[in-house]
Each structure stands twice: as structure tokens, then as C-alpha cells.
Amino acid sequence: MLCQTTKRLYKTCLVDGGRTCHRVDPRSALSQTFSAVRSDVTAGDLHDGPFSLIVHGRRETFLLVQFVDSGQVVEPDLLRAGAMQMQTPIHSYLFNSSGLLLLANTTATSSLKARGMTDLANMQLADLLIEEGRRQPDAAEQALHSILVDKQPAYRITLRNRGRSILFEMWWAEDLVLLEPAVLVNSFDITSQKEVEQQLEDAKRQLLIQNEHLELRNVQLEEVHEATCQEKARLLEEQQGLQDRLKKALELHLHPKTSVDTATVADKIISMFDDMLQGKVIEMADVLELRNAANGAKDLRQPVNFQEQLMHRSGLSQDVGASMIELLQGDSHSSARRWASSMSSKRTVERLRPRRSTMDAVPSLHRNDISIAPTPRITSDEPEDAIVQVDRPLVPELEQLLQAASDTSSFQFDMFQLCKASINKPLSALGFFVLSGSGLLQMFNIPEQKLLNLLSRIEEGYPDNPYHNRVHAASVFHMMHLLIHNGLIQQGVLDGITMIGCYLAALCHDYDHSGFNNDYLIKTRNPLAITYNDISPNENHHVAGAYTMLMSSPDYYFSKDMAVEDRNILRAAMIELVLATDMKKHFSVLSQFQMIKPTGPASSQPDGHGHISASLGDLAAQQKMLIAQVALKCADLGHLASQHELHRRWVDALTEEFFRQGDQERAKGMHVSPLMDRNETAGLIKSQVGFFEIVALPLFKQYVELLPMAQPVLDAVKANYQYWHHVHHLHDGCSKDV
Template sequence: MDVRQLLMPVFSGVTLDGPSRMLRVDSKPIKVETSPGHVEIAFLHVIESEGSSHTDLRVAAIYDRSPIHTFMFDSEGAMLTANQAALLAHQRSALGLTASHGSAITLRSLFDCGSYDGGQQEAQAAYDEAVDCHRHIHPHISKKDGRTKWAMIEMWPMQDPVTAGSAVLAKKYNISQQKELELQLASQQVALQRQNQELEQDSVIMQEEQRKLQREANSLAQRLEAVLHDKFTPRSGFDADTPIDKTLQFLQGVIAGDMPPVQTALDLYHILSESDTNLRQPVGLESQLLQHSLGSEVGQSMLQLLQGNSSAPRGGEGLIISGPVCMLSDKRACLESAAAQSSGLARHGSMTKQQQQQLFIPTNVTPDVERRLYDAESNWQFDIFGYAEACHGKCLSMLTFHLMKQTGIIKEHGLDESKLCHFLQKIESGYDSANPYHNSVHVASVVQMSHMLLCHGGVLKSGAMNRQQQVATYWSAMVHDHEHGGLNNDFLIKSRHPLAITYNDQSPLENHHLASAVRLLLQPEYQYIPASHCSAEATAQFRIVAVNQVLGTDMKKHFDITSRFQMVMKCADIGHLAAAARTHKRWAYQLEEEFFRQGDKERSCGLSVSPLMDRSTQGGMTRSQMGFFSIVGIPLFKAMAEVFEDAQPMLDGVMANYHHWEAATPEADLPA
């Protein structure tokens, strides 16, 4: 009898793949009155379950727990029961075991069929820890084709329905196909990662090439712009060629086989034959600077800034130095007071032994200062003001020492580090922090820009300077404004300052900067250069470089320096023209304030106020920026970049700041 048909839908839990159950069925007919007077015959079935064997109970328990499991092991690992398919599969994988000898199968033998040992930890997890669904990956070598196959043993804890003791259900899966897919996916993932890395590397290379091409394009654009500005800018029409430049250009044309116009030869003849011709200043400098397009006051300021002392005074604004001494009788007290303030000699001239010993105080270099020092080694637009604020008054000495140390100068020349530190701090003490512009921060900026030109601008790489000249350049940059009083050479000359008298009105400030620093260097406590490096030849070369560079910072020698191309110090001295816009603008206004202070002194002393130094005039010095860039800055930095291509970033910065001032014309962008 089909029990399922008999009992459905009363007992729908019995399925075709369910466990076998022994049932006894007794049937007998009965009469049933379904309604008054109506009787039907029905069958009564009595079903009784026969007593099940231990195997049946365990099979039923496995089925109730999960029909996927095929083995049951007791707490000792001995097999309690298994289905026929599982036994046959185990027989194929384990020699000597057959379905008829199923009692020989243990949990241990199930694990021993694989290449990886297992069983102990798995048994602990199943029996002691009662971990549900504990799985063990089981690789083995196929006896059929010798390939690696993968199986997975899954175990669940349960209770033996016969003994009520601990038991484990186990199922062995063939996961070879899954593993092969995983390996293929892993291999593909590795290949994709490799391709992705290659693509990323290619992208980085392409981006770098793009940036390089962009830099080259920007550089070419800046050069073209500088050339066009130099040749075709109509704002001032300034001709910066000196008589020597014009002569050389004429001769180069003749050598190249060109036939120069006769008029050009006649013009050059007249220029050279004039008795008052300055061969190293642009032809007609004064008339060019005072032309209407520059503006009267701006032109006079540029003339005063750039023209040598040989030019004649103009009208009623002539220099007092050209008159007799008695002309100063009623102003002497004021002038002598101002003159004393214009030099740091009174302030730094004498120092007690105790003060000298206190000069060298080791400065703790904070991580912030250290980071900024390393940034100064290679940054064309170094944040000098941020660095100075972090150094607390030691920006010049710390930066100079760091650069000399990092470039190997100290080790190579065997310099005495202690004496060098004393000298650097002594020099730094000679800069007045009250000066808005000519202070130690400005000088530190010049040192940093000199380093950039030498080490990153191509000067050393080209062989234009050697290591000894590099040392001299650092030294010159460090001392080039030593004991500057915040007043320019014109004021010293007009006020008959002792420095102007001493140096016969020839660059009195620059001569004093150099002389005062050399006097310090000659003192025993500051002689940091060992005698072995002080040969007569080395000392003479050092002195030539230092004298030429420091005296060359006088703006009145600008065109002379440009012609001789001794421009490293000159570019560094006005290097703020190439600084970041914010830094450059701050320097411009600080220089303007220093000029205004000189104008205040000139007015209080009864002197005529120098052009662009009148505080009451709106804009002041900032109104001359366009002229200064056009006449001085752009030609100077352009010439530098043409010879040393690595210095192009400096010219780029100059052109960016030039456009800033150009956009602000005609009204200066005054600070808030």
C-alpha cells in the first residue's frame, strides 16, 4: 500500500526521499450514518509504527538535522552510520576500506585521505567547542589523472539519538571546480592588478610629460613675452643698450657679412666721440627716463636711482654737497643727527667681552624651522617671511650656516663651525630690525636666492663659478647690507655723512658694508677659515669676488654690471621681483615705507624730498614699479635666463609680478 496516497493530505510530511519507516496497517469496513436515515459504508485504517533499528534512528536523525550530511561519528571518531554513496566514494579514495567494512572508517581516516593533515583541531571545534558548520579544505592528488583535487569536509555537532552522547555529522564535498574557478579568478585578478599598475605608471609618466611640456610651453611663452616686451613695449620705449653694446652689435654684423647702414655707423661714431659719454650706461639715459610717458616724478626717481654721481644736479634740487661747507651751518645739527642714525656704527661699534661671549647662543631648531630650512634649498619662491617668523631673530645666521653645511662647504674647506657661528651671529646683529626693508630678513632672502642661482639656476653647473667663488658669493650675500641705516647713498652724500667723505661719494654704503664685514673677519675670534685655505692666491680671488659683488649692489652701477654680466648678486639683491606675488608685494610696500622715512628725515632737515619719497603723495614708490620692471628687472632677469636656462623659473616669477602691477595701473594697489 502506498502510505503517502493513503495519508495525504493528513500527513504531508512524508516525502519520496525521506527515511524508510516500517508501518503496520489494519483495515476493516464500518457503517457510518451520515444523515438521519442515510447510512454509508466506510473503511477504518489503524496504522502502527514498527520498532526501528539503531541505524534507522540515526539515519532519521541525520535527515531531521540536515539531509546533506552523509557520515555520523561518535565522540571517539568512530563511524556510527553513513549512506551507501558516501561509503562508495570513500572506498575509491582510501584503499582497503569497503562499504562492508564501514566500521573501519573513522573521522581520522576521513582526514587522512588528503594531502593536508587535519582532524585534531576540527574534532576539537566539533566536539569541545560545538562549532556549527566547521569546514576543512582538503586537497588530494587524483589517482586517475594525477591532478590536484579539492574537497571540503563540513562538520556539525549533534547528539546521538541512540546513546544520547556527543556525535558529529560530516559531509565531504568535491570543490575542485570551485577551486579552479577561484584560481582562475585570482590569476586574472593578479593580471588585472599588474595591468592596472602598468596603466597607472603610464598615466604618471604621461602626466609628468604633460607637466614637462606645459612647463616648456610656459617657459617659451614667458621668453617670447620678455623678448616682445623688450623689443616692442611702447610704454616707455626705453633703449637699455650701452655704447659698448651698440658697438659690439655693429661689429658682430660686420663679422657676419652684413652691410650696416651708413647712418648707424655715423650715430655710433658721434656717440663714441662725445667727451662725456659713459660707455657703460644707456645712451641718453636722462632724456629717456624723463620723457613724458614715464611721468615726471617717476622719471626723476629712476634717474636718481640708476645714474652715476657724475651727472650734473638739476636746477634748484641740486645736491648740497656741491656747494661750500658754510651752506650747512644752519642745518648741521639736524644733518649730523640723521647721518648718525643712517649707520649702525654707533650702535655696533663697541661691545664688552661679556656681550661677545653671549653672542653664540645655540638655537633650538624646531621641526617647523628644520622643514623650512630644507625647503629653502630648492624653492624658487621660498616663503622668507614665514621662515623668519619661525626663527625669532636668527633667520640669517641659521639659513647661511645650513646652506654652507648642506652644500659641503664647511667640510670641504675645514671651516671652524664654532667661529663660523660666532661670525654669522655677529654679522646678523649688525642688521637693524627697525628698518622696514634693509634688515636681516631681506639679507636672508638674498642669500637664499644666491644659493638658488648657483645650485639650481645652472651657474655652478655651467662652470661659470668654482667652489671658492661659491663660498665668496655666500659671504658677499650675507654681508652686502651690513650696518645699513635705512637711508640711501644720495642722503649720505647730501648730508655729508662721514661714510660719504671717507669713500669720496663713491658707493659709500656698499663700501662700508664690505669694509665693516672684512674688519670683523680679520679679528681672531671670527677667523673661521683655517690657515691652510688662506693662501695669497685664494685670498685674492675671494676678495675680488666679494668686492665686485658687494659694490655691484649699488643701483647706480646697474648698467655697468649688466654689461659685464656679473649679475648673480644683482639678481639676488632684487630677487623679490621673482618671489611669490604676496611676498613680492610685501617687500614693495616695506621698501616704500623705508623711502617714506627717508623723505620724512629730508623734510625735517630742510632738504628737498627725493622723488617718490614724499609720504603725502598717493602711491609713492609703488607708482614706479612698471618703470623699474621694464628698465631694470625684466632685462636683467631675461639676460640671466638666456645664459643660464635653469634660471627660467626666476624670469617666470618676474613676469607674473610684472603683470600684477600692470593690472593695477594707473592706481597702485595700496594695502588695507
């Protein structure tokens, strides 16, 4: 009847000594299952539909068979709780009220079988409670009574067996199958637990000991680390000291420090203020010394006791020291007195000569009034204005040279080659090529033809002096072009109109130069010295003469149609730039330049030489102009950064120009200026070394510190200085041998 009614039966739980049998199809196990059932199951207990057969009892002899509707869903939490109970490592047992074992979890079953207790179906609670190998029925009875009768919430008993103490904990429970009271028992091996605890305690103690050792070792390592750091710091300091000594030794070899202190009074005052702001102690003696220097200084922007230093403490010869004084300071009054003294021996002769008018006695500036042999010019059959027309095509050689000259990535160029290729017009050729391609003409609506006319006229205004000629002007323009595109633009120093001013200032900075320095013009009462009150007569004339020529004809006056503000800025820039090239203002300009500090953020992109340049764009306009002035000063001395052969050629040209001035001074009965006597050439090498050390190297170094993209220029200057320094030592050695 069961087989006919049941469509599908599942044997879900068959307990056999704590083991759960797997699910089987009841149709294959139905005969053996019902042959063992001894409960009175009737057909009425069966329900139509799917059933599950749950069998509880002993192996092969079942105590109970219960049919449950398999359509009912068992709570998942109950299944999980049963799985947890069966798999826990704690020994757990369930006994009925008579003390008969109903269920033991997997851990407990394995332990019992390991001790030889195989008949788990008939196991009593007394069989579990063993003390020294003997069953304890009384203890079992007492436990059952306490839990089931006395209703104690828990009962504990500790028994010792085989040298181990076992703790039994018991609670009241319910047999959910028979719905009868039961006792849940958990057993704990206290000895093992104590052993584990002792092991843990020993391990903990060992860890503490190890930790103490580690802490001690850590302290030792920290001491070693600190000592190592101190030793490292000492070695680094020693290394730095050795590097400094090596650097100083190299500097002394390549750039021996002179005993000349070129710091101005203003520099020293500002330096003292900086020390005070940094909290440094200022000695009263230093304050008094600086106070006395300031009181005795005619110009706070000039070095203290510069003349005395050069003449007595610099190690320079008298003539070299005197030439440096005349170049960089030049007291016009004392110079005049020296000139008057040099003329006193000729007064008797002068009285016997026919007297001339006062104006006739003033030496003229113009070239045709001074006996100077012109330097050889590059001759050609072409007329003077051969390249004046804008649309005239360039010959390939000239175009290649102009391309090379305008390349801002290279600081080396032979301007003499361009002079030859351009038929003695290097200034107008290079000037027009650069400016017409700069975009500035379009920006300010400058007509190309007017610009070319102006450039040609400026070039014609350069005499054929050995040094201050059109080739020199083109070289200065070229170097200024390189400096503009290697720092001045990138760091925000120049705007468009100021850039035009820089280019034009370079073009006309020596316009109509007579070949004589300012001291000569002042001593001879030249009209330019009279006109400009002995203040930078050459430089004032260069910019004034160029501007006069610019405005003299509509063919040249390219800036006439500019906005008034732009015209004013352009003129002011040209004046300030050209006047700053007077070497008498060198220390004043350089002293102010040293005070400039970048205010803008550094560029995130390195320049072509690996430098990260700080922006100068937020500086005041006057500070930007000061930077441009120093740039033009560097460009004016640009031949110091030329390749050695070209540099030496320029030095020879300048020396010849000096000698020609000396010839004129001798012819006029004047005292020949230092290093301008062609009969005394021994001081030439020393003068070059002194000029590099006192003027050139400090100038270029300070410029590169602020505008590091110009580093190749400084490197080239150092290379030429090294050459002169080497020659100087060779010359001294030969002199000593003689």
C-alpha cells in the same frame, strides 16, 4: 648462369622514346629482359661482382644490351649534362648517320607526340624536316652529307610549315653508345621567336611610352610639389608673422615696450661690428650717429642720452623718470647743485642760528643719530645668542622650514615665517644650515663654531630698517643659494672658494645699512661718502665693515688658516660681488654680461626644466665673476620673483624706507627725492611698472638666456610684472573717469 653469377644487377638506363625508366632489381625483371635480347651475349661477358644492366633500344625490342661494371663511377658532370640536355626547353634530337632518330629530349618528344608522331623509334630526319606539310628527304640528305661528309661545322635550314618558320641547326656529334658519328639537331620556331621579340618590342615601346608619361607626370608632380613647398613656405612665413604679431601683442599687453633705449654705446658699437662681420651694409648716417654718441658719452657702458629719454620720451611721469635716473645713474654734482639750490631759501634763517663746527654739521651715519623709528622686532624671552651654539638641537618647526628653504627644486619660500620660527635670526639659522651641509667647510677646513659666530655677528650688524634688514639679507642668501644650484654649478661657473665668496657676499651685501641710499649719503656729505670719494659708499661700507668685523676677533676669523691664495681669492670675490650691487653700475655690468657666450659643449642631459645647458666652464675667470655678479644682482632683487603677497609686502617695506629718507630730507630742508615723499603716493604704481620694464625684466631675461635653469625665477618676475601692469591700467582708468 647470369643469375648464378650476378649477385646484384641494376637496370640503370632504359630509353623508350626519350623516356628513362626507373631503376629495378634485375632479378625480378631478368626473364623478360633476356627474352628480348638478340645480341650474342656470352658468359665471358659477365664479371664476378656487382653489375649494372644498361639497355638501349626501342620499346619491347632492344637493339643492344651492354653489361657495364657497376663498380666504375660515372662522372657527376656527365650526369648533370645529360639532365640539362633532357630538360632544356630547346627541341633537341640526335640522329645516326642514316638519319634514324636515336634520342630526343623531353621537350622535343612532347612536341612530336602533340603533332601525332608516335612512332619515334622509326622516325627519320626527313620526318622532322617538313615544309608546307611535305617531308623533305632531299633536305635531310643534304644536311647529313654536309655534316658527315663535307665536315661542315654547322648546317642551318629554314622551312615554313603551317604559317610558321622553323629554323633547324645541325652539328656533328658522336653516339657515345655505338661510338659512331651522329647529327645533333636543334629546332627553333622563328615565327614564335619573332612574335615574342615583337611582343617584347611592343612591350618595350609601351614601357617607353609609359615611361614618358611617368616622366611627364613626374615633372608635373615636381611642379606641384614645388608649388606646394612654396605655398607651404608662404603659409609658414605668414604663420610666423602672425605668431610674431601675437607675441608682440602679448608683450605689449604684458610688457609694453617703453621708448627708452637702454643699449649702451659699447653695445651699439659691438652690434655694428657684428653686422659688419656678417656682411651687412652699414649706413654712414648710423656710423656718424654712433660716433657722436661715443664722443659725447662719459661712460661707454651707459645708455645714450638716458636722462633725456626717461624725462621726455619714456611716457613715464616726471617723478618716476627722475627716480629712475637717480637710481640708475645719479649725477652727484648735479644732485649737489639741486640740494644747494633747495637750501638757498633757508640761508637767512641759518645765519640767525648758532654756528656749529664743520664736523658737527656733517650728518652721522649711525642709527642712534638719525630719527628713524625701528621696525617691530619679534620679541622673545630668550637671549640674543639663543642659537649661537653649534650643538644646540633645532625645534621641529624650525628644522622643517630650514629643510624647505634649502630645497633647491623650489624657488618660493616665506622668509618671514623663518624669521618668526628662528626668533628673529633667519640669516644665521639659514646660513649655517646651508653652509654646514654644503661640504665647503670640510673642503677648506672651516671650523663650524667660528662660522656660526661670524654669521650671528653679521646678523646683529643688520639694523631694523623696514627693508634693508636681516630678513632681506636672508632672502638674498636664499635666492643666491638657489641660483648656485640651478645653473652656476651645473654649467661650471663656480669653484669651491668662489662659491664660499658668493654665499658670504649674499650674507653681508647690505651689512650695517643705514636705510639711506648712496645719493643721500653723497648729498649730505656723509662720512662714508667722504671715505669712499662718493663712489658706492654704501656697498664699499658693507663689504669693508663685514671684513673688518671678520678680522676683529679669532672667534670670527674662520679664514685665517686658509691658504694665502684662497684667502686672497675669497676677499677679491666678496669685494667684486658686493660692489656690483650698486644700481649705478647696473647698465655697465649688464652690458658686459651680454657679451658672454658659452664656449664649452652643451650637456647631453636636459636639466630639470627641459633645457640643454651649454657649459661655461671654459670661460675666463673674470667672465665667470661677471656671471656671479649678475646672479647676486638677481638675488638682491629676488623679492620680484616671490609670490604676489610676499612681493607686495617687500614693496611696502621698501616704500616705507624711502618715505623715511624723504622725511629726513624734508627735515633737513633738502629737496625730497623722487617717490620718497609720503605725501605724494600716486607714482608708486608707475614706478613699479617702470622698474620692471627698464631694469628687472631685461636683467632676469638675459640671465636666463645664459643660465636657463633659472627660468622659474623669470616666470615669477613676469607674473608680478603682469600684476603691476594690470593695476596700472586700472589706476589710469579710474584717473580718467575722475
